[in-house]
Amino acid sequence: MDTIIIKASRLTKVYNMEGVETIALSDISLQIKKGEFVAIMGPSGSGKSTLMHILGALDLPTSGEYFLDGQNVEKMTEDELADIRNRKIGFIFQAYNLLPRTSALDNVMLPMAYAGIPEDEQLKSAKQFLEIVGLGNRLHHTTNQLSGGQQQRVAIARSLVMDPAILLADEPTGNIASAQADEIMSIFQKLNEKGHTIIMITHEPDIAHYAKRIIHIRDGKIVEDARNGKQKKLTVS
Amino acid sequence: MNINKLIVTSFKNLSINKLRTGLAMLGIIIGIGSVIALVSLGQATQSDVQSRIQSLGSNLLTISPGSQTSGGVRGAAGGVTTLTFDDAQAISSSPQITTINNVAPAYSGRSQIIAGSNNTNTSVYGVTSAYVSVRQIELQLGTFITDNDVSTHAKVAVLGPTVVDDLFDGNTNIIGQSIRINGALFTIIGVTKEKGGSGMQNQDDVIYVPLTTAQKQLFGVDYLSSIYLEAISSDVMIRAQNQVGYLLLSRHNLDTPAEADFTIMSQADILETISEVSGTFTTLLSGVAAISLLVGGIGIMNIMLVTVTERTREIGLRKALGAKKRIIILQFLIESVILTFTGGIIGVFFGIAGFYLYTVISGSTFVLSISSVFLAFVVSTAIGILFGWYPARRAANLQPIEALRYE
Numbered sequence: 001m002d003t004i005i006i007k008a009s010r011l012t013k014v015y016n017m018e019g020v021e022t023i024a025l026s027d028i029s030l031q032i033k034k035g036e037f038v039a040i041m042g043p044s045g046s047g048k049s050t051l052m053h054i055l056g057a058l059d060l061p062t063s064g065e066y067f068l069d070g071q072n073v074e075k076m077t078e079d080e081l082a083d084i085r086n087r088k089i090g091f092i093f094q095a096y097n098l099l100p101r102t103s104a105l106d107n108v109m110l111p112m113a114y115a116g117i118p119e120d121e122q123l124k125s126a127k128q129f130l131e132i133v134g135l136g137n138r139l140h141h142t143t144n145q146l147s148g149g150q151q152q153r154v155a156i157a158r159s160l161v162m163d164p165a166i167l168l169a170d171e172p173t174g175n176i177a178s179a180q181a182d183e184i185m186s187i188f189q190k191l192n193e194k195g196h197t198i199i200m201i202t203h204e205p206d207i208a209h210y211a212k213r214i215i216h217i218r219d220g221k222i223v224e225d226a227r228n229g230k231q232k233k234l235t236v237s
Numbered sequence: 238m239n240i241n242k243l244i245v246t247s248f249k250n251l252s253i254n255k256l257r258t259g260l261a262m263l264g265i266i267i268g269i270g271s272v273i274a275l276v277s278l279g280q281a282t283q284s285d286v287q288s289r290i291q292s293l294g295s296n297l298l299t300i301s302p303g304s305q306t307s308g309g310v311r312g313a314a315g316g317v318t319t320l321t322f323d324d325a326q327a328i329s330s331s332p333q334i335t336t337i338n339n340v341a342p343a344y345s346g347r348s349q350i351i352a353g354s355n356n357t358n359t360s361v362y363g364v365t366s367a368y369v370s371v372r373q374i375e376l377q378l379g380t381f382i383t384d385n386d387v388s389t390h391a392k393v394a395v396l397g398p399t400v401v402d403d404l405f406d407g408n409t410n411i412i413g414q415s416i417r418i419n420g421a422l423f424t425i426i427g428v429t430k431e432k433g434g435s436g437m438q439n440q441d442d443v444i445y446v447p448l449t450t451a452q453k454q455l456f457g458v459d460y461l462s463s464i465y466l467e468a469i470s471s472d473v474m475i476r477a478q479n480q481v482g483y484l485l486l487s488r489h490n491l492d493t494p495a496e497a498d499f500t501i502m503s504q505a506d507i508l509e510t511i512s513e514v515s516g517t518f519t520t521l522l523s524g525v526a527a528i529s530l531l532v533g534g535i536g537i538m539n540i541m542l543v544t545v546t547e548r549t550r551e552i553g554l555r556k557a558l559g560a561k562k563r564i565i566i567l568q569f570l571i572e573s574v575i576l577t578f579t580g581g582i583i584g585v586f587f588g589i590a591g592f593y594l595y596t597v598i599s600g601s602t603f604v605l606s607i608s609s610v611f612l613a614f615v616v617s618t619a620i621g622i623l624f625g626w627y628p629a630r631r632a633a634n635l636q637p638i639e640a641l642r643y644e
Contacts, residue, residue, distance in 0.1 A: 058557055058638040079561050085637070086559020097554045097641065101253045111558045113242065158558070 004067075005166060005197050006032040006055060011064035013050050013220075024050040025061070026220040034165070037192045038199045039211035039228075047220040048201050049094070049170055055199065056091050056168045057084050069165070086115055090159030092169040094201075096151045098143045098158075104130060104150075105139045108158045115162060129157040133187065149176035156184065160191070167191065169200040173207050185210040189233070206232075243564070247571040257544055258576065264540045265580030265621055266587060268533020269613045272526050273588025276609030278595065279522030283515045285601050287508065296504075297371065298337075298466040298477060300324075300485070303500045318460040319498040322448070324485060325464050331484055336477035339467040341371040342448060346456045350444065351417040352404040359400055360443045361418060363451020371467040374445075379412045379427030386447040390454065394418065395427040399442040418444065419455050474503045530613060534620045537577070541624035545569060545632070552632040553640025565633045566626065573625025577618040584617070585610055 013025040024047045032038055042048045053059040054066060057073055066073045069088065076084070085091070098107045108126040117125075130139055133153035143151060152175060159167060167188070173181035189210060192198050202208050209232045216224035251258045302320045325342035328334055344363040350356060368374065369381045379395070386393055394416060396404075405411050414425050423446065432440045452458050468477040478501050485499055486492070555565055589605060596603040632640050 053638045056557075058641075059636050079563075082556065082559050082561045085557060091557060093557075093641075097550075097557070099551065099554070106249075110555070113246075114555075114559045114561070114564065119242075162559075 003034045004031050005034045005069050006030065006199075007067040008055070009065050011051070011054060011061045011066060013047070013054065013059075014062045023220055025054075028064070028217075028220070028222055030215070030222065030225075032197065032199065034197055035192070035195055036197055036199075037188070037210070037212045039208035039214045040199065040201045040217060041203060041205070041208055041214060042217035043203070046217045048217050050220075051217065052168055052170050052199070052201055055166075056089050057081050058091070082114075086111055087162055088165050090162065090164035090167045092152075092155050092159045092167070092172050094170040094174060096148075096155040098151055098154055101142050101144060103140050103142050104135060104146065104154045104157075107143065107154055108161055111158060111162050125161050126157070129161050130154070132160070133157045134183070149180050152176055153180075153184070156187070165197060167196055167198045167200075169198070171201055171203070173202065173204065178206075181207060185232075240567075243568050243571055244575075247568060247575055250568075251572060251575060257547075261537075261540045261544055261576055262580035262583065264533070264536040265577055265617055266584040268530070268537055269581055269584030269617045270588035270591060271529045272533065272613040272617075273585060273606075273610050274591045274595070275522060275526040275529060276613075277588070277592040277604070277606045279519045279526070280606045280609070281592075281596065281601055281604045282522075283512075283519050284604050286511055286515045288602070296468040296471045296474065298468060298474065298481065299502045299507075300464040300466065300481065301500050301502070302460070302462070303498055318458070319489065320461040320464060321459070322461060324488060325461065327488055328464070328466065328481055328484060334477075334480045334484060336468050336473045336480055337466050338469050339367045339371045341365060341367040341465040341467075342461045342463075343368065343465060344448060344451050344456065344458065344460070344462050346451070346462075348419045348444075348455060350400065350404065352414070355404045355406075357400060357403040359397075359403075361451060361455060362443055362445050363448040363455070364445050365448050368445070368465070371465045374432075375430040376427050377430045378409060379425070381427055382445055382447050387449050390449045391447055392421060392423045392450060392454070393426045393447065394423040395429060395445040396425060397429050397439075397441040397443045398431045399439060400444055401428055403442075416444075418446070421454055474505065478503065526609070530616055534616060537617055537621045538624045541573065541576075541621055542628055545625055545628040549628075549632040549635070549640050549643040552629065553635065553637045553643065556633065556637040556640065562633045566630050569629030570622065570626050573622045574618075576625070577621030580621070581614050581618050585614060588613070 008028060008030045011025055011028045011030075012023070015022045015024055028051060040048045040051065050059070054061050057068065060074065068084065073081070073084075099110070105123070105126050108130060109122045112122040112125065127136070127139060130136060133156050135150060135153055135157065138146065138150060141150075143154075146154065152172065156172065159169075169188075172188075173184055176184070185207065188198055188200070198211075200207075200211060208214050209228060209230065212228055212231055214224075214226060214228050215222055300320065302318070322342055325340050328337060329340040342365060345360050347358060348361045349358050362368075364382055365387050366382055366384050374381065376395070377398075381395055382393065385391070396411075401407065401409065401411065404416065409428060411425050412427070415422050416425060417423070429441070429445075446455070466477065466481060468474055482494060482497070482501055486494065486497060489498055491497060552565055556562075588610070592605075593603055595601075632643070635643070
């Protein structure tokens with residue numbers, strides 16, 4: 001399991017807002033192997049979300065190269081990128097980003113619809129994954145009828161339905177109670193054990209300790225990158 | 238994602254936000270509806286005017302007295318007394334005139350009419366029996382003026398339906414009753430059928446009396462205000478105009494048509510004049526409609542632009558989940574098509590219904606302008622689709638994260 005799935009070299013990202021340049025990332029190089037569970041930590045404004053978006057092929061770096069599963073992202077066409085986002089990457093947004101006024105089921109089915117999976121199969125997997133995140137009894141609730149934690153779990157179910165090789169999570173436990181946070185971390189660890197690569201942003205050291213490797217970012221630079229010697233393990237039930 | 242699935246999704250999306258969908262549709266409905274109602278109104282008015290003039294008869298010639306030009310001094314118009322009953326008789330009896338069927342001399346003036354406690358001021362036409370066939374008058378009750386009435390200066394009157402409404406509150410059981418015209422007592426012998434206006438005057442707001450009675454008893458004149466001629470067919474109008482013109486010139490001792498103290502107008506001449514006027518009117522209304530279409534179009538453009546821009550975040554999310562650009566644009570295009578078509582059809586319905594309501598209230602004819610319906614529909618839906626598609630395409634071209642951050 002030593003295949004390198006993410007290889008970023010000398011990534012920079014500069015935002016140009018009304019003539020003022022803001023450097024979000026400066027010269028970040030990073031390699032992540034298949035099957036790793038990485039936590040990225042850093043104060044707000046340190047560039048961790050920007051890095052996550054570039055790793056998730058949602059944004060392009062200003063300079064530098066990024067190879068995702070051996071392919072140079074910069075050289076891919078729009079449609080190839082859409083396929084990568086659809087099949088290889090599961091993204092959990094900090095703000096959940098669910099479709100408003102749409103049922104949990106429909107939200108989870110959306111990536112499968114874009115993949116062209118037959119509708120009965122979509123329905124089956126969407127139900128299955130909503131049950132995994134503990135929302136089996138909320139299938140037809142619309143987004144605005146769900147609590148923050150429930151919305152977060154719908155977003156997690158949505159990121160998992162396509163069985164992506166890489167799971168990117170931006171503050172997946174940011175808005176939920178710690179008991180639920182532990183539950184989500186146990187899901188992540190189970191997925192990780194099955195071979196999924198997980199990269200997660202968090203500012204809570206507690207949560208970070210579920211990961212095998214912790215990267216600290218400050219001012220757009222990696223300041224620390226270390227194996228987590230005391231990984232917290234949940235008893236897998 | 239196939240087309241069927243996209244159409245289902247589009248319907249779902251539109252029904253999720255009913256207020257937004259409703260507002261966007263309202264813009265289209267008002268845009269299309271107002272244009273259809275306006276253009277139809279203009280065209281209906283024009284065809285109304287034309288059909289009314291044509292209903293007067295296409296083989297009708299009207300001789301009116303015109304001012305005499307002698308030695309460069311033109312007499313005052315209106316007070317001309319050059320047409321006489323003898324002129325009318327000469328036209329009907331002359332062997333040179335082969336193109337005229339019927340001659341109806343007439344004198345008209347305005348009078349105060351009293352019946353019981355009601356009174357009205359209306360046109361009184363002194364006519365002969367020929368008037369019925371020349372002017373295509375139909376009676377709903379009683380009889381018309383006869384030649385005997387004319388020769389005996391009978392005090393009888395035939396009323397138009399508007400006058401009946403004014404004087405007898407629409408009660409039609411009035412044959413044999415009396416009315417006073419300029420103080421003199423007249424017996425009602427008939428009521429004409431409704432005919433409608435002739436562009437200038439309401440042909441139903443008239444009273445017919447024998448010509449001689451009008452001239453001698455009511456107005457104290459011995460000339461005519463017009464002579465109506467019925468040509469044998471509408472093909473000989475020019476020849477009839479010439480024959481009658483030369484006869485009258487020689488009777489009035491005039492040498493050239495330039496000196497004529499009368500004018501002979503055919504319905505075609507009148508139609509042409511009025512068509513020019515109503516053409517201007519239609520141009521004006523079309524201008525107003527064009528502006529409505531423009532304003533409606535800008536309204537549609539605005540609402541579509543706002544609606545789709547507002548959904549930039551949704552587009553970003555869909556892209557982040559793996560939607561291809563083509564699919565997103567197609568989805569928004571389908572939504573725009575559904576929105577504008579549904580709105581368009583409702584707009585067409587309201588436009589037609591509004592115009593129909595107007596025709597019912599105003600009593601004018603309901604003529605639907607298919608071309609205006611088509612134009613309004615095509616322009617509005619084209620604008621709707623274009624401005625549903627354009628911002629969607631713009632948003633779909635953004636990086637997913639840029640679209641997601643859009644505010």
